[in-house]
Amino acid sequence: MLRSSFLLTTSLIFRQIKIK
Helix, strand or coil: CHHHHHHHHHHHHHHHHHHC
């Protein structure tokens, strides 16, 4: 479960960075 949360957070951050 923790791994899933970490992956989700990373994906979100990566997406934000990509958008920028």
